[in-house]
Amino acid sequence: MSTADTLQLMYARMLAQLGPQHWWPAETPFEVMVGAILTQNTNWSNVERAIDNLKRAGLLSLTALSDLPVALLAHYIRPAGYYNIKAGRLKNLLDHISRHFGDDLQAFFDQSLPVFRDQLLAIKGIGPETADSILLYAANLPIFVVDAYTHRILLRHQLIDEDCDYRMIQEWFMDHLPCETGLYNEFHALLVKVGNLYCKKKKPDCEACPLRGLATNQALADSR
DNA sequence: CACCAGGCAAGTA
DNA sequence: TACTTGCATGGT
16 A cells, blocks of 8 residues: 555545544634644643633734734733743744735745745744644645654554654655645644544544554655 | 743754 | 753633
8 A cells, every 4th residue: 555545545434433623623714823833742731711802902913913012912821831931932923924924924925835834934933833823824835843742653553764864754744645735734733633532642542543554665655 | 840832053072 | 073051921
């Protein structure tokens, strides 16, 4: 069985058992972007509290957040954890947008994928996963998001090699899947759901996992 | 009580 | 280049 077949089977099984996930859980691309930074190494329920704080204060917009002092921003996002770090990171992003695009958020999101990605990665506080989350879920560009769950799930099911880094895993998906934003969107969302339900660090529940017995030598070989 | 969660940057050798 | 550490809240 080819890696493409393995991936198709993964996707079909996850979708059949869990249904569409309707990601990203946000109302606007701007909210996606803020959430992408707030959720760094943090449970999503904590991020929701932080986002809610900003929303109820009427601060969840480019202009409002840009005008907000960083110390005050830190106060609002406190439930998300690492609040001083994340407030600074959000400011870095907001400053970048203001400096290069003024208040034209649409122009920021309308950039081409390679240019946009490099630009995001050059901002302090935005790494590969945060950048790709913004590209895929805020800008609707076809890039596959790799996160801790993705890594752990693939390892547990022996689908990739031990020492695959972010880029290798991303290419493993993108080299063997159709280049479609909608597919990447749903695939990653399903992986996070599977991770939350069946592939926790301490409490793996492999009995009910839709990915049982998917390991193939071809997938493993193609990951190196 | 310990451990974990949808990372990233900075410091060390 | 390859490790290690700091950042911090809220749930299990």
